[in-house]
Amino acid sequence: MIGGVVDEDTARALARMFKALADPARVRLLSLIASAEGGEACICDLTAPVGLSQPTVSHHMRLLVEAGLATREQRGRMAFYRVVPDALAALAGALAPAVPHAEG
Amino acid sequence: MIGGVVDEDTARALARMFKALADPARVRLLSLIASAEGGEACICDLTAPVGLSQPTVSHHMRLLVEAGLATREQRGRMAFYRVVPDALAALAGALAPAVPHAEG
Numbered sequence: 001m002i003g004g005v006v007d008e009d010t011a012r013a014l015a016r017m018f019k020a021l022a023d024p025a026r027v028r029l030l031s032l033i034a035s036a037e038g039g040e041a042c043i044c045d046l047t048a049p050v051g052l053s054q055p056t057v058s059h060h061m062r063l064l065v066e067a068g069l070a071t072r073e074q075r076g077r078m079a080f081y082r083v084v085p086d087a088l089a090a091l092a093g094a095l096a097p098a099v100p101h102a103e104g
Numbered sequence: 105m106i107g108g109v110v111d112e113d114t115a116r117a118l119a120r121m122f123k124a125l126a127d128p129a130r131v132r133l134l135s136l137i138a139s140a141e142g143g144e145a146c147i148c149d150l151t152a153p154v155g156l157s158q159p160t161v162s163h164h165m166r167l168l169v170e171a172g173l174a175t176r177e178q179r180g181r182m183a184f185y186r187v188v189p190d191a192l193a194a195l196a197g198a199l200a201p202a203v204p205h206a207e208g
């Protein structure tokens with residue numbers, strides 16, 4: 001957000017992604033997937049660590065996928081998820097801490 | 105979120121800050137403040153760029169302050185705001201894009 005004022009369209013897009021992260025379970029799910037072997041996690045591997053049912057995890061993952069922060073691939077009966085590094089990088093870039101202007 | 109699985113307390117803290125950013129007006133306000141001369145903006149300078157009334161801007165700013173993303177200083181009749189670079193850096197660090205594990 002820094003290094004220039006964010007225009008309305010960009011602000012809307014960023015806010016949409018931040019909204020998807022405005023839930024502790026989704027933050028943890030994304031971190032689990034990012035840390036998973038091969039950068040990919042089966043939904044079957046996500047339920048136990050977050051202590052939520054598979055339908056609830058599916059719901060959270062759907063929101064992350066819709067926000068463009070994760071991708072989903074169905075293989076047989078199982079869904080596999082990956083994070084979208086470019087989307088996370090865009091968010092991180094928008095938050096890069098302000099370099100305060102010289103003061104005084 | 106990357107470079108390790110986020111524990112529950114950290115996830116809750118991150119989600120709280122992300123929630124404060126889950127609104128385009130707040131994303132723009134934070135970017136305006138971060139880009140302001142001296143890293144500080146008077147509320148009187150924020151209303152016009154976002155096209156919102158002063159009470160509405162005050163409300164958004166209160167949420168950003170409560171989330172620890174901005175600070176507020178009252179001087180005379182005016183409120184002045186700054187971003188909290190460490191908080192933004194913590195969020196950005198949590199989002200640092202996954203370095204995918206070697207695949208295949």
